[in-house]
Amino acid sequence: MTVVVESRLTGIPVKRGKVRDVYDLGDTLLFVATDRISAFDYVLPTGIPRKGEVLTRMSEFWFEQLDVPHHFLTTDLSEVDLPDDTDIDLLQGRSMVVRRTQVIPIECVVRGYLAGSGWKEYCRTGTVCGLPLPEGLQESSRLPEPLFTPSTKAEEGHDENISFEQMVETVGQELSEKLRDLSLKIYTQGADLARERGIILADTKFEFGLLDSEVLLIDEVLTPDSSRFWPESEYAPGRGQPSFDKQYVRDWLIDSGWDRNSPPPELPPDVVERTTARYIEAYETLTGRIF
Numbered sequence: 001m002t003v004v005v006e007s008r009l010t011g012i013p014v015k016r017g018k019v020r021d022v023y024d025l026g027d028t029l030l031f032v033a034t035d036r037i038s039a040f041d042y043v044l045p046t047g048i049p050r051k052g053e054v055l056t057r058m059s060e061f062w063f064e065q066l067d068v069p070h071h072f073l074t075t076d077l078s079e080v081d082l083p084d085d086t087d088i089d090l091l092q093g094r095s096m097v098v099r100r101t102q103v104i105p106i107e108c109v110v111r112g113y114l115a116g117s118g119w120k121e122y123c124r125t126g127t128v129c130g131l132p133l134p135e136g137l138q139e140s141s142r143l144p145e146p147l148f149t150p151s152t153k154a155e156e157g158h159d160e161n162i163s164f165e166q167m168v169e170t171v172g173q174e175l176s177e178k179l180r181d182l183s184l185k186i187y188t189q190g191a192d193l194a195r196e197r198g199i200i201l202a203d204t205k206f207e208f209g210l211l212d213s214e215v216l217l218i219d220e221v222l223t224p225d226s227s228r229f230w231p232e233s234e235y236a237p238g239r240g241q242p243s244f245d246k247q248y249v250r251d252w253l254i255d256s257g258w259d260r261n262s263p264p265p266e267l268p269p270d271v272v273e274r275t276t277a278r279y280i281e282a283y284e285t286l287t288g289r290i291f
């Protein structure tokens with residue numbers, strides 16, 4: 001099976017993230033989801049076949065489902081002008097064309113459960129992003145209500161959690177309220193749908209952009225790379241939850257003895273195979289569609 005860990009389009013400016021290659025087509029952008037996978041903040045040297053396609057099709061599904069203006073245009077590359085020597089077969093299925101917007105420099109995080117940096121902060125101070133929470137919550141506890149916990153979009157290193165007031169200082173009161181309300185609305189819509197399919201959407205990150213003063217949902221949406229999905233059947237508060245997609249990878253990396261402070265090792269074929277199967281399962285379970 002082909003694995004795409006890097007794409008190439010002759011002569012087109014590109015920005016490579018951990019997982020995606022983003023090409024600048026002028027008024028539009030071409031998002032190519034590669035098969036790269038990251039864990040513990042490192043991109044692994046081994047790709048996961050089909051992962052890029054799964055993530056692209058999942059985002060497409062959510063853009064169709066969610067009740068919000070968005071940047072998504074098409075996944076059909078015959079509709080765009082690409083350089084003559086482009087290997088369309090390699091890109092088709094893993095790529096989407098979106099409207100280019102002015103990115104609003106805030107990561108709009110919504111948390112429905114206590115995990116990750118939220119859990120760490122709660123242990124220290126009883127708050128999440130400065131918002132006070134009831135006492136006695138456990139790791140992975142469901143929150144009384146979903147919380148909007150914005151963070152900065154750092155060019156380098158880690159995004160930093162900020163308070164709503166700090167967000168207001170950056171983008172203004174009106175836009176902050178709008179992004180908060182939209183984020184909570186689409187988190188709830190997505191979480192309800194996932195729940196019907198036996199999946200908990202613990203938390204997620206949205207990004208928004210401005211186009212002709214209209215606010216659009218941009219980037220990828222409700223994929224395992226931007227969200228924590230937990231299988232409901234295995235959910236139990238009081239501990240970390242198995243991740244729907246990356247658990248085999250994380251478990252294997254931990255057992256491998258890798259120090260998480262140096263280039264990560266290649267994954268063995270059985271871990272790769274099982275991870276591909278997990279991504280496909282996540283897609284089919286969430287969307288009710290056959291991959």
Ligand SMILES: Nc1ncnc2c1ncn2[C@@H]1O[C@H](COP(=O)(O)OP(=O)(O)OP(=O)(O)O)[C@@H](O)[C@H]1O
Nearest residue numbers: 017018019020022071098099100101103209218219
């Ligand atoms: N419609 C859009 N218009 C303009 N920029 C967009 C649009 N949608 C997404 N973006 C931006 O494109 C970039 C995609 O980069 P990508 O997510 O691949 O890498 P990254 O955010 O730099 O790093 P990471 O791999 O950690 O996510 C992000 O900066 C995102 O804000």
Ligand SMILES: [Mg+2]
Nearest residue numbers: 017018219220
């Ligand atoms: Mg990103």
